[in-house]
Amino acid sequence: MPSASPPLEHPSSAPPDLHVKQLVREALGELADSPLDGEDYNRVVDAFVRRGLI
Incomplete structure (x- = not known):
């Protein structure tokens, strides 16, 4: 089971783009455990990579 990235401790102090990237990483971690x-799963990850989100 892949481990998700640890949640941000203080998301309000993080730059918005860093916060979004962290949320995307967490979502991908949860998606990896889904029935897809x-x-x-690879298509979803590729889409995020092409957009520079991860």
Whole structure:
């Protein structure tokens, strides 16, 4: 089971783009545990990478 990134301790003090990237990483960690097959998961990750979110 992949481990999700630890949550930000003080999200209000983090720059907005850093906060968004952290949320995306946490969401991907949860998505990895979902019933999606590997190909669907890879497409989602690729979409985030292409947009520079992770």
